[in-house]
Amino acid sequence: MSEVRFWETKTLAQMNAQEWESLCDGCGKCCLSKLIDEDTDELYYTNIACVLLNSKSCRCSDYENRFAKVPDCVKISLDDIDAFHWLPPSCAYKRLIEGKPLPQWHPLLNKGKASEMHKRGASVRGKIVCETQLTGPSQDYIVRWPLDECE
Numbered sequence: 001m002s003e004v005r006f007w008e009t010k011t012l013a014q015m016n017a018q019e020w021e022s023l024c025d026g027c028g029k030c031c032l033s034k035l036i037d038e039d040t041d042e043l044y045y046t047n048i049a050c051v052l053l054n055s056k057s058c059r060c061s062d063y064e065n066r067f068a069k070v071p072d073c074v075k076i077s078l079d080d081i082d083a084f085h086w087l088p089p090s091c092a093y094k095r096l097i098e099g100k101p102l103p104q105w106h107p108l109l110n111k112g113k114a115s116e117m118h119k120r121g122a123s124v125r126g127k128i129v130c131e132t133q134l135t136g137p138s139q140d141y142i143v144r145w146p147l148d149e150c151e
């Protein structure tokens with residue numbers, strides 16, 4: 001029996017809650033601090049991680065209560081499509097809305113496992129510093145890799 005690739009047959013708006021959640025690869029990039037250049041509006045990613053981000057699993061350590069614990073945590077939703085512009089190029093939500101396929105390492109294409117994503121360096125694993133352990137200004141932590149294009 002062939003696998004049902006719901007993300008190829010449904011729009012984001014047509015997906016149910018379980019399908020929507022499964023699109024998240026758990027890369028952790030959206031949980032990094034971002035900076036905006038006030039003069040140019042250019043977006044910069046840092047490798048500064050939210051205090052709730054688990055540096056090994058790259059998942060939120062308290063997903064259910066995240067909005068109570070981190071008030072500026074952003075819910076990825078079609079109700080706030082403007083927020084999509086700061087999502088990384090690898091993000092499944094952003095890619096689908098731009099008409100792009102999921103990357104080859106996405107868990108949905110790898111039996112639900114995130115190992116291929118981590119192996120390819122497509123997650124934040126091993127590259128981040130917790131926001132509680134900074135030793136300098138945020139600008140010192142600017143990195144380019146979250147904005148890398150992906151396969």
Ligand code: SF4
Pocket residue numbers: 023024025026027028029030031076087088090091092093
């Ligand atoms: S960037 Fe997108 S795919 Fe990655 S963790 Fe955030 S919402 Fe999920």
Ligand code: SF4
Pocket residue numbers: 030031032050051052053054059060061062063066067070073074
């Ligand atoms: S609260 Fe959780 S989901 Fe929100 S930014 Fe922090 S780690 Fe990410």
